[in-house]
Amino acid sequence: MELTLWTYEGPPHVGAMRVATALRDVHYVLHAPQGDTYADLLFTMIERRPARPPVTYTTFQARDLGRDTAELFQNACRAAFERFRPAALLVGASCTAELIQDDPGGLATALDLPVPVIPLELPAYQKKENWGAAETFYQLVRALAGPHAPPPGTKRPPRPQGRKPRANLLGPTALGFRHRDDPQEVEKLLDLLGVEVAVVAPLGASVADLARLGEADLNVVLYPEIGLPAARYLERTFGQPWTKTVPIGLGASRDFLREVADLLGLDPEPAIARVAPRARWWSLSVDSTYLTGKRVFVFGDATHAIAAARVAREELGFEVVGLGTYSREFAREVREAARAIGLEALVTDDYLEVEAAIAELAPELVLGTQMERHVAKRLGIACAVISAPVHVQDFPARYAPQMGAEGANVLFDTWVHPLMMGLEEHLLQMFREDFEFHDGAPPSHLAATGPARPRPPAEPVPAAAEGSVRWTPEAEKELAKIPFFVRGKARRNTERFARERRLPVITLETLYEAKAHFGR
Amino acid sequence: MSPGCADAPIRKERGQREVFCGLTGIVWLHRKLQDAFFLVVGSRTCAHLLQSAAGVMIFAEPRFATAIIGERDLAGRADLDEELDRVVGRLLARRPDIKLLFLVGSCPSEVIKLDLARAAARLSRLHAPAVRVLAYSGSGIETTFTQGEDACLAALVPTLPEERRAAPPSLLVVGALADIVEDQLRRLFEGLGIAPVRFLPPRRSAEMPPVGPGTRVLLAQPWLGETMRALEERGARHLPALFPLGAEGTTAWLAAAAAAFGVPEGRFRAITEPGAERARKAVERQRPLLAGKRLFLFPDSQLEVPLARFLHGELGLVPVEVGTPYLHRAHLAPELALLPAGTPLVEGQDVDAQLDRCRTLLPDLVVCGLGLANPLEAEGFTTKWSIELVFTPIQGYDQAADLAELFARPLVRRTRLVA
Ligand code: SF4
Numbered sequence: 001m002e003l004t005l006w007t008y009e010g011p012p013h014v015g016a017m018r019v020a021t022a023l024r025d026v027h028y029v030l031h032a033p034q035g036d037t038y039a040d041l042l043f044t045m046i047e048r049r050p051a052r053p054p055v056t057y058t059t060f061q062a063r064d065l066g067r068d069t070a071e072l073f074q075n076a077c078r079a080a081f082e083r084f085r086p087a088a089l090l091v092g093a094s095c096t097a098e099l100i101q102d103d104p105g106g107l108a109t110a111l112d113l114p115v116p117v118i119p120l121e122l123p124a125y126q127k128k129e130n131w132g133a134a135e136t137f138y139q140l141v142r143a144l145a146g147p148h149a150p151p152p153g154t155k156r157p158p159r160p161q162g163r164k165p166r167a168n169l170l171g172p173t174a175l176g177f178r179h180r181d182d183p184q185e186v187e188k189l190l191d192l193l194g195v196e197v198a199v200v201a202p203l204g205a206s207v208a209d210l211a212r213l214g215e216a217d218l219n220v221v222l223y224p225e226i227g228l229p230a231a232r233y234l235e236r237t238f239g240q241p242w243t244k245t246v247p248i249g250l251g252a253s254r255d256f257l258r259e260v261a262d263l264l265g266l267d268p269e270p271a272i273a274r275v276a277p278r279a280r281w282w283s284l285s286v287d288s289t290y291l292t293g294k295r296v297f298v299f300g301d302a303t304h305a306i307a308a309a310r311v312a313r314e315e316l317g318f319e320v321v322g323l324g325t326y327s328r329e330f331a332r333e334v335r336e337a338a339r340a341i342g343l344e345a346l347v348t349d350d351y352l353e354v355e356a357a358i359a360e361l362a363p364e365l366v367l368g369t370q371m372e373r374h375v376a377k378r379l380g381i382a383c384a385v386i387s388a389p390v391h392v393q394d395f396p397a398r399y400a401p402q403m404g405a406e407g408a409n410v411l412f413d414t415w416v417h418p419l420m421m422g423l424e425e426h427l428l429q430m431f432r433e434d435f436e437f438h439d440g441a442p443p444s445h446l447a448a449t450g451p452a453r454p455r456p457p458a459e460p461v462p463a464a465a466e467g468s469v470r471w472t473p474e475a476e477k478e479l480a481k482i483p484f485f486v487r488g489k490a491r492r493n494t495e496r497f498a499r500e501r502r503l504p505v506i507t508l509e510t511l512y513e514a515k516a517h518f519g520r
Numbered sequence: 521m522s523p524g525c526a527d528a529p530i531r532k533e534r535g536q537r538e539v540f541c542g543l544t545g546i547v548w549l550h551r552k553l554q555d556a557f558f559l560v561v562g563s564r565t566c567a568h569l570l571q572s573a574a575g576v577m578i579f580a581e582p583r584f585a586t587a588i589i590g591e592r593d594l595a596g597r598a599d600l601d602e603e604l605d606r607v608v609g610r611l612l613a614r615r616p617d618i619k620l621l622f623l624v625g626s627c628p629s630e631v632i633k634l635d636l637a638r639a640a641a642r643l644s645r646l647h648a649p650a651v652r653v654l655a656y657s658g659s660g661i662e663t664t665f666t667q668g669e670d671a672c673l674a675a676l677v678p679t680l681p682e683e684r685r686a687a688p689p690s691l692l693v694v695g696a697l698a699d700i701v702e703d704q705l706r707r708l709f710e711g712l713g714i715a716p717v718r719f720l721p722p723r724r725s726a727e728m729p730p731v732g733p734g735t736r737v738l739l740a741q742p743w744l745g746e747t748m749r750a751l752e753e754r755g756a757r758h759l760p761a762l763f764p765l766g767a768e769g770t771t772a773w774l775a776a777a778a779a780a781f782g783v784p785e786g787r788f789r790a791i792t793e794p795g796a797e798r799a800r801k802a803v804e805r806q807r808p809l810l811a812g813k814r815l816f817l818f819p820d821s822q823l824e825v826p827l828a829r830f831l832h833g834e835l836g837l838v839p840v841e842v843g844t845p846y847l848h849r850a851h852l853a854p855e856l857a858l859l860p861a862g863t864p865l866v867e868g869q870d871v872d873a874q875l876d877r878c879r880t881l882l883p884d885l886v887v888c889g890l891g892l893a894n895p896l897e898a899e900g901f902t903t904k905w906s907i908e909l910v911f912t913p914i915q916g917y918d919q920a921a922d923l924a925e926l927f928a929r930p931l932v933r934r935t936r937l938v939a
Contacts, residue, residue, distance in 0.1 A: 001600070003607045007568055007571060014565075034539055035543060036565055036660065039572075041889075079872075083872060095564070123591070125591045125594055512918045
C-alpha cells in the first residue's frame, strides 16, 4: 500500500485510452465501474476534444457481481461494435475488473466480430499510464502490422532508386504534452533532409495506416515512453532502424538530423545549416546576459526532463541544480544525464519528495510539470511547464511545439517569460525598499497573482471616495466570505448602491439588496 | 388525479452510465469538514479520479489522499491490516491537525472484501482520543457521485451524541452547504424563532450535532436517503419539503420547519417575504431569456428533479427529459408534483441511447456532466455542466439569481459570440 496525495500518472488503462483516442477508427471496450468514466473529461475538458473518446465502459455494479458480468461485457462489445463500426476493437479491464477476472480478451474473441480484436492486459496494480500507452500501441502494431511482416531473417530490400526515403513518426497520443504540434515540426526537419513522413501514429492514424508501418525506411521515436516498444518490435520484424535522439532544442535537433542522415546514408550538413531558430540569436543578444547561471531545477517525464536539462545548460546558459523524473522505466537514462552534469538524479513519483528537493535547492526557476508549477507557486519560485501531467493551460490555442526549430523558440519564450527582465532585476536590487517595487513583487509583466512572497505591510488602501458609507461589522464579515477575486467589485457595487439610496450604513440586508440589484 | 408527476411512471434505463462514483463527494466534503481527512483505500484509478475531479485548483495540500493497493497487497505478500496501520500512522504524523479520519472504500477494496469498518474501529482504538476513525464506501459499484456524501453522513449518524431526554425539539439541517448559505439560513431560522438549529455536517468535528426523538430534519440536498434512514433510527423525524432552490423552493423548505415549530403565519411572512421578493425579482430578470426554452437533463447529481422544478416553475423552461441517476420517490414527492404532467423521467442511464434522444429532441439547453459537455457543444447544443451545481452555492433566496444565471450564461454566450 502506497500513500498518494497527487499522482504524476494515471492508471494504465488511461494510457490505452490515450492511444485509442489518438487513432481514427478503433473502439475500446473497457470492463470498468461507472466512476471510471471520469477519464472522458480528461479528453473533453482538458484537451477540449470535440468528441467523446471512443470508449465504452461496461459500468457494472455491485448487484451484477454475483451474476453475470461476463455477459454484460459481451453485450457491451456487441453494442459498441454495432453502433460505432470500428476497424479494430480494443478490449480490456480497469483495476476493478482485473480483480473479477472475466477475461475480456477471450470473451470478445468468442463473439466472432468481423474486425481484429486486440486484448489488452494492463496490470493496474503494477503499471501506470505511460506504460499502458506504450503497451497498447505495441499490441496494436503487432496485431495490425505484424501480418505484413516478411519471413523471419529476410533482409530488408534496398530503397528503390529515385524514391525519397520515408519515416514513420511514433509516439504522439491524445492528451500528450504538445503531441499535437511536435510532429509537424519534426516533419519540417525531415523535409530539410529530403525525407518524407509515411505515417504518424498513433495520433491521427487509421487502422490501415498501422498496417503499413513496416513499409517506411525508418522509425522516428518522438516519445520513447510511448513509442519505444513498438519501434523495437518493428526493428525486429521489419528490419527498420529507429532514432534515439529526441529533437527538443537546437542542439538535439541538429543531432537528430545527423542521426537520421546517418541511418539513411544522407549528407546532414546542408540541412543542419538551415536549422536556425530565432532563439539562438535571442540567447546571444546582450539582453540575455542576465540569464547566465540562473539556477534551475528540472523534473518531468524522462524525455522532456533530459531534453530540458540540455537546453537549459547549452542553449540558455542556465545552471541545472537538480534533475529528476517520475518515469521509473527510464530511470537509467535520467541518472546518466544527471551524472554527466555532476548531479544525482531524483527518481520518484512522490511529489512531496520533489517539493522537498525544490525547497532545499531553492532554484530561481523550476522547469517541471503542473505539480511542480504548484509547488513553485507556493515557494514563490518562477516556473515553466515542460512535461505531462497536463492541465488545460498546456493546450494553448496557438501552435506551440517543443521540438525542432520552432520548438526551440517556444522553449526560449516560455522559460524566460516567468523570470524578471534584465534591467528590472537590477533596479530591484538597487531599490529594495521601494514599497511597490520591492523584492517580493512579481515580475512587472506578470499579473499580481505571481509569487506569494511576503509583501511589506501597510499597502495604502484608497479610502472610500465621495460620501463615505459605513459597513456594519456583520456586513463586513459577510463580505469577507465572498471569493477574493470578486470581493472588490462587490464592495464597490454595494457602496455605490448605498450612496445612490443615501443609506448611511451598509447592513447585511443592504449587501444582499445590492447583490440582487446588480446581479445580471 | 394528482397534479404534476407525483405518480408519473419513471422509466428505468440500464446501460453505460456516464457519472462519477461516490468518491467524488470528498472534493466538497473535505472543504466543509475542516479538521477531517479522507483516506481512500483503492487503486491508482481512484487517486486519479479524485485528482481529475478536484482539478489542480485546490492543490494546497489537500485533506484527502489515496492508499493505493499494490500487487504485494493482492498477492498476500503484505498484510493488509498492517499496511493500512502503517499508512494511517504516516498520515497522522504528517497532519497532527486531523481529528476525524474517514477510511473510504472503493471498488477494489469492496471486491477484495477489505473490511474497512473493522479497520476503522481498530485504528480508532489505536489513535484515541486524538483521532476518531470512521469508514464508508464511495465505490463506483455501490454509489453514484453525490451518494458518496450520503454514505459519509450516514456513517457519522450513529456516532452523533444523544440529545438530552428533556430537550425541546431541535432542527437539524442535513447536507453540506456552502458556509455563506449556512449563515444566511441560520439568520432566517433565528428570525423565525426556531432554535436550536444545527447542521450536519458541521464545520468542525467537535461540533457534531446531538440527535434524538426531538430532532426534526430538513434535508438540504436530495441525495440523503441513507442518512435520513439512519437518523430515523435515532428517533429523528423528516420534514418533507421542496428543496431550497429558488424563491418558491426556499419558502416551502422554510415553511416545513415553521409548521413543525409552530411559527405564526404573520411572523413567517414578515421574515421570509423580503428575501423571497428579492429572489423573485432577481430571478425574474432571467425569465425573458429562458422562458419557453426546452431543457434536457442528463443524470448526474440527483439534483435534476429539483432543478427541473425550479427552472420550470420560476423561469418557464420546458423539461423535455429529466434524467437522474437515482430517484428517491418519497423525498422527491413534493418536487415531482410540481413538474408539468407528462415530463419524461428517466432513472439510471444508457448514455448512447440518451444521446440519441437528445439529438432527436433538439433541446435549447442541455444539463450534463463534464465528459459530455464539449462534445455536445461541438454538435451545436448549448450546455450547462452540472458539476458546477454541486460546487457552487445555489441554495436559498440570495443564491436564487445566481442559480438562474448559471443557466442563462451559456445561452447569453451563444448570442454574444459572432458566428
Ligand atoms: S469507480 Fe471504483 S475504481 Fe473507479 S474511481 Fe470510483 S471507486 Fe475507484
